[in-house]
Amino acid sequence: MPRIIIAKTAGFCWGVSRAIDLVMKAAEAGNTPIYTDGALIHNPQVLSLLESSDIHVSSNIESIDHGTIAIRAHGITPQRRQLLKSKGLKIVDATCPHVGGIQAIVKQHATKGYTIIIIGETGHPEVIGLMGFTQGRGFLIDKDEDLDNLPPLDGEKICIVAQSTQSRSRLYEVTERIRSLYPQAIVFDTLCDVTSDRQNEVLEMTKQVDLMIVVGGKNSGNTQRMAELSRKAGVTTYHIETEEELTAEMLQGHEVIGLTAGASTPDWMIKRVQARLQELLPQPVSV
Ligand code: SF4
Incomplete structure (x- = not known):
């Protein structure tokens, strides 16, 4: 009998959750239209629901001259915050407190003269925000080549942080390489537990399942990494956004199916995927 194992940590x-609550409350209080400075979360289905509450994604917040502006969970640079404030519009700050904590570490150490090394993804909004606190002394390590391109930092004070959704193995690997060159570097484990808990659960699940379904926005970094971990563990893995992407062929020959989801996937979407799995699998299905 086919079996579905649902991750305990799946979902928002x-x-x-906090970011969505904050903008929804602002909308309910009549502060509409609300323009979010980029996509509030990496989930197109949730974004279209927010649209119906007069909450819109703006890719050009500089041009907004009415309504309310919302800062997303990824946070922004202090320079951008200043620019948004100068508009005199109402601002809903939905920066995740955990990201706010990383910004504080970067700011504090940059002020003390540290060179800041950020382990993260090029172009990720959280990384762009963090870079803004480095006072021009920040370096991003995304690919391994970035390590080779670091300027000589002998004798410099160095502070290493990571984008909250990086994997712990990546943090350790890069940190070790930097410390072999610059043992004076201090390291802050800035990974969000939410992310590592999900990643650990994915790894645990790969020992029990022969197919993994990871639900979440295709552009969601944390969802992509969960799928990547599962693939690396040798399990056939599909990263889908909605239940409509599932086909009977994808499930053929698989007995134990893992179902998990990224941090920006709502519960209702996980339930829809579960229902679709139950429809497509040979009956009966145990969950
Ligand atoms: S994954 Fe962690 S750091 Fe990122 S928004 Fe969620 S709670 Fe905040």
Whole structure:
């Protein structure tokens, strides 16, 4: 009998729930239209629901001259915050407190003269925000080549942080390489537990399942990494956004199916995927 194992950690993280609550409350209080400075979360289905509450994604917040502006969970640079404030519009700050904590570490150490090394993804909004606190002394390590391109930092004070959704193995690997060159570097484990808990659960699940379905926005970094971990563990893995992407062929020959989801995937979407799995699998199905 086919079996579905659903991850306990699947679905919205507290930072995303909080961001959505904050903008929804602002909308309910009549502060509409609300323009979010980029996509509030990496989930197109949730974004289209927010649209119906007069909450819109703006890719050009500089041009907004009415309504309310919302800062998303990823946070922004202090320079951008200043620019938004100068508009004189109402601002809903949905920066995740965990990300706010990383910004504080970067700011504090940059002020003390540290060179800041950020382990993260090029172009990720959280990384862009963090870079803004480095006072021009920040370096991003995304690919391994970035390590080779670091300027000589002998004798410099160095502070290493990571984008909250990086994997712990990546943090350790890069940190070790930097410390072999610069043992004076201090390291802050800035990974969000929400992310590591999900990643650990994915790894645990790969020992029990022969197919993994990871639900979440295709552009969601944390969802992509969960799928990547599962693939690396040798399990056939599909990263889908909605139940409509599932086909009977994808499930053929698989007995134990893992179902998990990124931090920006709502519960209702996980339930829809579960229902679709139950429809497509040979009956009966145990969950
Ligand atoms: S994954 Fe963690 S850091 Fe990112 S928004 Fe959620 S709670 Fe905040």
